[in-house]
Amino acid sequence: MIYTLTLNPSVDYIIELDVVQLGELNRIGNPSKFAGGKGINVSRVLNRMGVSSKALGFIGGFTGDYIVDQLQKENIATNFVEVEEDTRINVKVKADTETELNANGPAISEEKFAELKQKISELTSEDLLVLAGSIPSTLPKTTYEELVGICHKNNVSFVVDAEGELLNKVLPYNPFLIKPNHHELGELFDTTITSVEEVIPYAKKLLERGAQNVIVSLAGDGAVLVNEHETIISTVPKGELKSSVGAGDSMVAGFLAKYQEMQDIREAFRYSVASGSATAFSIGLCTKEKVESLLPQVVIQ
Ligand SMILES: Nc1ncnc2c1ncn2[C@@H]1O[C@H](COP(=O)(O)OP(=O)(O)O)[C@@H](O)[C@H]1O
Ligand SMILES: O=P(O)(O)OC[C@H]1O[C@](O)(COP(=O)(O)O)[C@@H](O)[C@@H]1O
DSSP: OEEEEESSOEEEEEEEOSOOOTTSOOOOSOOEEEEESHHHHHHHHHHHTTOOEEEEEEEEHHHHHHHHHHHHHTTOEEOOEEESSOOEEEEEEESSSEEEEOOOOOOOOHHHHHHHHHHHTTOOTTOEEEEESOOOTTSOTTHHHHHHHHHHHTTOEEEEEOOHHHHHTTGGGOOSEEOOBHHHHHHHTTSOOOSHHHHHHHHHHHHHTTOSEEEEEOGGGOEEEEESSOEEEEOOOOOOOOOOTTHHHHHHHHHHHHHHHHOOHHHHHHHHHHHHHHHHTSSSOOOHHHHHHHGGGOOBO
């Protein structure tokens, strides 16, 4: 069974307008809202691909109720730890450029964190855990390390989609997959990366640090997968960028769905890229039909 972990879920509130007039009253058309947060997005995309998963994490208040309700409507199983404060609302403004306003999220007590660790310790070697997104500010930077330590002890494979030290600290535990974008990869090495060619040596350093598969996305400029056997470069489909919110999460879900079906890294990577772009070309997350219509445009070498 695939489990996703979202320590800091969000209601994503997406506003579209031509131009933002700073300091003025801006009237907006129909905003969209979605149950979000990286792990939750992975569960939602997996579900659209016919793969079931269970969503874990912390949830609270009226925003938390909204998320649980949406997931129930989509028939996605959940096993959240309930907290008192409201789950955050992240505002995404799509005007001539995309601007994201991501909140901190609720405080998590030691007791609630212990409750979550108990749930993680019940996973077995038959399971895979996707740990994705930021962590609530009251939890230490070692949080993911502690959780993957539990997975490692119980032979649970895991995937991490996180930034900076959160990501760096899990590498020695051999994640099955990590998926930084090129900015996040650059930040890890205190450098700026702008092309697929520049990605490759740094992605290989993450293999040396312990990752089994590394996918690095460069938005509309391609994607790279490296593992100990091969280095694969992919084109990305062309289309109208509607909102890239959830595009990275869709890549993770697309990869896992296809890998579960075929155990073929190359096909899983192609499906992953098509899934990212299908979401980037949508308001909200991709559908399986849209992913499959873009697949012929994903060429790997
Ligand atoms: N402008 C775009 N055109 C086509 N595909 C895109 C575009 N932006 C994002 N994508 C797709 O979404 C994936 C993830 O995008 P990226 O912005 O790199 O990741 P993240 O959402 O994690 O920051 C890309 O690999 C690509 O498949
Ligand atoms: O946990 P973080 O890093 O604040 O990110 C949360 C945000 O990321 C998202 O999961 C989207 O992530 P991606 O665009 O990287 O796929 C949103 O749903 C959510 O608002």
